[in-house]
Amino acid sequence: MDSINSTFGIGRLIAKHLTNALNAAEEQQLDAWIKADEKHAAIFNRIVVHETLAAALIEMQQINTELALANVKSRLGQQPEQQPAAQTAKLWKRYIGAAAAVAAIAFGIWFFTAPRHLDDRRDNYSNDIAPGSNRATLTMANGNTIHLSQKKSGVIVGDALTYDDGSEILRDALDDKQDNNGSSSRGNEGPITAITPRGGTYSIILQDGTKVWLNADSKLEFLSNYRNKLQRIVKLTGEGYFEVAKDRRRPFIVESNGQQTTVLGTHFNISAYKGEGVKTTLLEGSVHVASLFAAPKAKRATAGPEAGRILKPGQQAVLTASNSITVQTVNVEEAVAWKAGDFEFNDEKMSVIMKKLERWYDVDIVVNEQIADREFTGKISRSRNISRVLDMIEKTTGIKFKIEGRRVIAPDQ
Incomplete structure (x- = not known):
């Protein structure tokens, strides 16, 4: 009987989730249940995609849910709490649909977690493939390529090149040329390129403190003397999440597959894989998004608002095939789920x-x-x-x- 009570309890939480009625404690309880077992996650995902079930559960916001559950439990042989006969008759037509929905959720949970299904899942695949990991290369201005450690998760580019735990990779990292004695000359700018392969991810802290997380199959390019420029310009192919260090005097510009994103200091995500268009999602602050082909070449770096759109937090800009930009409100957590x-x-x-x-x-x-x-x-x-x-x-x-x-x-x- 305890298992039935637990099943209906989880069913009630999922039902309330579908109607955005969970309080903070209930959200934690449901989240803990989902993470406790892979089968729980599969059950939850299967339930929430049924649109008809979600529609039926809207009724739960306006009814006595406990009364509905009492009725369903009584059908399974449990003793419901007593309710006045008049109240029962009055609410019956309103809660029957929601009761059926909660029952469906509860039954789904019970069906997939019943003892006969607790055996280890059969492996339907003769082979398996491990997930991606921390993999990246960094090509310096002098042409040397460094294969970054898979045991680390990020790199810091400064006068010295270090991992994000402080361990040193290379001294005088921004020297463009070095002779056999290790002496160097500064002042000649050159590109630095960070690349993550398919199956790789890495984070990079740039010379001004801006932090960039690269998703798989992505490339970030910036100059070795980037921090001395009037404009902080980087080029992105693939996907990256940016936390830009604030500097009101020097805008931060991302060029990505025909799009230019200009900011002073903010958090945003850009997905710019070849052949998939460019999506810019803003989490914090403000950014200006423009097509590089929407303004004359000489004015690209300083294109004004008339050449693009300004995003607010929670909005996503999409650069279309015709080089126009559309803006929509999105779930930002979904857009940056990869970073988490x-x-x-x-x-x-x-x-x-x-x-x-x-x-x-x-x-x-x-x-x-x-x-x-x-x-x-x-x-x-x-x-x-x-x-x-x-x-x-x-x-x-x-x-x-x-x-x-x-x-x-x-x-x-």
Whole structure:
């Protein structure tokens, strides 16, 4: 009986989650339950994508939920708390739909966690692929390329090159030329390039204190004398999250696949993978986004607001194929979930999801057009092997995958 009570308790929390009615304590309780077991996460993801269930639960905001649950429990042989007969008759028509919804949630939880399902999950994949890790290279202005340690997570570029734990990589890192005796000459600017491969991620602190997190398959370019310039300009290909050091006299500019983002000091994310358009999501402060092809070349670095759009926190700018910029309000946590170590999808097309998995797991994924257009909602840690991610998608959508070496295929369904 305790297991039934627990099941209905979790069912009630999920129901309230769907109607945005959870208080802080309940959010913590539900979050703890989801993280306690991978099966719990799969159950939660499967439940929340059912739009009809979500619609039915809207009724819960206006009814006596305890009365609804009492009725459902009575059908399972539990003794409900007594309610006045008049109140029962009055509320019956209003809570029956929500009661059914909560019952469906509770039954789903019970079904997938019942003892007969507690055995270890069968491995449906003959092979498995580990997740990405801290991998990057840094090519200095003198042309030397440094393979950064996978045991570290970030690098600091300054007069010396160090890891973010303080351990030294290279002294006089910003010297453009060094002779055989180690002496150097300064003043000649040169590019410094940080690259993360597919399956890699790393953070970089620039000379002015700006911090950049690079997602997999990304590149960041900046000058060795970048901190001495009137404008702090960097170039991004791929995806990066920026926390820009404030400097009102020198704007910080990111050039990415035909887009220019200008800030003084703020937090934002740019996704600029080739062939996927450019998305700029603002978390804090203010940024100006413009197309590099929307203004004359001579005015690109100082293009005014008329050439682009100014974003507010919670907004995302999208550079379209026609070089115009559209702005929409988005869930910023979803946009930067990768930085927090998660995959988070919200009605996202499978074609987009597969590209993200390809980059993080360094694999090639083949799906047909019918599958590519299907949508999926769910959240899972990027620290999981790819089989765990595919299994969650399969449980929710019914799409079956097969791993062959470093290829993932979805045979005709």
